Amino acid sequence: MILPIVAFGTPVLKKKAKNIKNDHEGLKELIGNMWETMYNAKGVGLAAPQIGKRIRIFLIDTIQLEEEESELKEGVKQVFINAEILEEEGESWLYEEGCLSIPHIRGDVERLPNITIKYFDEDFVEHTKKFEGINARVIQHEYDHIEGILFTTKLKPLKRRLIKRKLEAIKKGSVKVDYRMRFPE
Numbered sequence: 001m002i003l004p005i006v007a008f009g010t011p012v013l014k015k016k017a018k019n020i021k022n023d024h025e026g027l028k029e030l031i032g033n034m035w036e037t038m039y040n041a042k043g044v045g046l047a048a049p050q051i052g053k054r055i056r057i058f059l060i061d062t063i064q065l066e067e068e069e070s071e072l073k074e075g076v077k078q079v080f081i082n083a084e085i086l087e088e089e090g091e092s093w094l095y096e097e098g099c100l101s102i103p104h105i106r107g108d109v110e111r112l113p114n115i116t117i118k119y120f121d122e123d124f125v126e127h128t129k130k131f132e133g134i135n136a137r138v139i140q141h142e143y144d145h146i147e148g149i150l151f152t153t154k155l156k157p158l159k160r161r162l163i164k165r166k167l168e169a170i171k172k173g174s175v176k177v178d179y180r181m182r183f184p185e
């Protein structure tokens, strides 16, 4: 089932999400719905707060980017539950990010290229893995969502001023999107 994606201005997007237990009710179905919702919106990642749930789940599929991103050797399709970034290293780099909750706004965000992350997969098996480049980038963006952080807060001050009106318009629902969205009341 395709779920509505909550828009910028919805309080859940600014709250730190909570860990779930391995017997979390309806987890399988929720994950299935999140994949469906992400692909329907042509996204490469989606976090539970974006569908209005304050829990620490996100999923990414960067395999979709293998053709357009020449420096991406191997994409990753993975669910991350109760994730914790243990380390971020390397020389910071800029990359233009966007977000399904903030349609039609893109901007350069500075992040470190190498991460070590601990997480549980959809079968609640624990992993600690390293990711780099675009894979790390998408994970960091989604991880920020479960920490209640939006990429727009990481843009340069000038850029932030330039998008202020557009953000206000999104809050009010005056934006055109070709996927299901829910705007703040």
Ligand code: NI
Residues within 6 Å of the ligand: 098, 099, 100, 101, 141, 145
């Ligand atoms: Ni996002």
